[in-house]
Amino acid sequence: MSEDVSVIVVGSCMTDLVSQAPRLPKAGETIHGHKFFIGFGGKGANQCVQAARMGVKTAMVCKVGKDFFGDNYIQNFKNNGVSTDFVEQTEKAATGAASIIVNNTVKTIFNPAPAVTDLQSDFYKASDVFCCNESEAELLTGMAVTSVEDASQVSLELLRRGCGSVIVTLGPQGCVVCQSTNVVPKPVPTTLVTAVDTTGAGDSFIGALAFYMAHYPTMPLEEMARRANLVAAVSVQTVGTQTSFPFRKDLPNELF
Numbered sequence: 159m160s161e162d163v164s165v166i167v168v169g170s171c172m173t174d175l176v177s178q179a180p181r182l183p184k185a186g187e188t189i190h191g192h193k194f195f196i197g198f199g200g201k202g203a204n205q206c207v208q209a210a211r212m213g214v215k216t217a218m219v220c221k222v223g224k225d226f227f228g229d230n231y232i233q234n235f236k237n238n239g240v241s242t243d244f245v246e247q248t249e250k251a252a253t254g255a256a257s258i259i260v261n262n263t264v265k266t267i268f269n270p271a272p273a274v275t276d277l278q279s280d281f282y283k284a285s286d287v288f289c290c291n292e293s294e295a296e297l298l299t300g301m302a303v304t305s306v307e308d309a310s311q312v313s314l315e316l317l318r319r320g321c322g323s324v325i326v327t328l329g330p331q332g333c334v335v336c337q338s339t340n341v342v343p344k345p346v347p348t349t350l351v352t353a354v355d356t357t358g359a360g361d362s363f364i365g366a367l368a369f370y371m372a373h374y375p376t377m378p379l380e381e382m383a384r385r386a387n388l389v390a391a392v393s394v395q396t397v398g399t400q401t402s403f404p405f406r407k408d409l410p411n412e413l414f
């Protein structure tokens with residue numbers, strides 16, 4: 159791998175097979191659909207693509223099959239300038255673990271998706287930034303999260319479990335940031351936009367955050383979160399997941 163990779167994502171890489179139909183078929187029933195498309199998805203890959211599109215050297219660590227979808231996905235990474243040095247192809251169905259040696263000073267963003275109720279304590283301790291949405295925060299802590307105030311409380315609890323910093327995303331309300339260096343939860347609101355499809359908003363947010371952490375390591379986390387909110391806000395204004403993720407050229411200069 160080239161030395162200048164700044165963001166490395168370890169995560170899932172999925173091919174989305176999307177059919178549009180008037181309703182769900184019943185068991186065994188065949189119905190007519192009117193549109194079908196194949197899209198690139200997977201939370202890890204989405205985050206990686208958003209970071210790359212913003213202009214940072216990015217690499218993906220994942221395994222795909224030795225098949226048409228796998229070949230296509232690798233091409234998609236290449237089209238987005240994502241290094242595929244650690245994308246492997248396997249003949250077996252199960253995805254294995256890829257091992258990677260990283261500089262131990264490296265900064266880690268952990269996104270607990272899909273969330274489990276009994277997340278091992280090491281995951282919190284290893285997270286420089288633990289970033290989750292409302293429902294994930296709720297599952298992990300048992301605390302209800304429906305408001306900025308709830309998110310502030312839950313971020314304190316997650317911080318107590320050993321994370322360096324916590325970000326709880328709140329859809330149109332932006333996010334709450336809380337850091338172990340200054341244990342006061344800070345709401346970071348976002349701009350009002352007309353959302354047409356919020357699928358992948360969380361991944362856009364995290365990909366953008368990874369870009370800022372890699373590119374502007376001394377920028378305050380709250381400022382990174384404020385800018386990541388604005389990137390994700392662009393992504394909710396058009397349909398699709400990666401199709402809605404903005405490129406650097408689509409974003410205002412103030413975000414760079």
Ligand SMILES: Nc1ncnc2c1ncn2[C@@H]1O[C@H](COP(=O)(O)OP(=O)(O)OP(=O)(O)O)[C@@H](O)[C@H]1O
Pocket residue numbers: 291292327328329330331332333348349350351353356357358359360361363386387388390391394
């Ligand atoms: N309606 C919206 N208007 C403006 N920004 C939004 C909206 N929805 C989401 N965002 C932005 O996206 C970020 C992540 O959204 P959210 O908390 O809904 O994540 P998520 O539930 O993980 O998303 P998904 O699961 O769809 O990827 C928010 O912090 C915010 O910056």
Ligand SMILES: *[C@@H]1O[C@H](CO)[C@@H](O)[C@H](O)[C@H]1NC(C)=O
Pocket residue numbers: 261262263264
């Ligand atoms: C690890 O990364 C930091 C920050 O980029 C750098 O200062 C340090 O020299 C690196 N250490 C090694 C062993 O590569």
Ligand SMILES: *[C@@H]1O[C@H](CO)[C@@H](O)[C@H](O)[C@H]1NC(C)=O
Pocket residue numbers: 271272273291292293294360
């Ligand atoms: C949080 O993210 C998960 C995917 O990881 C998603 O299933 C869930 O709907 C999201 N919750 C909210 C409140 O958006």
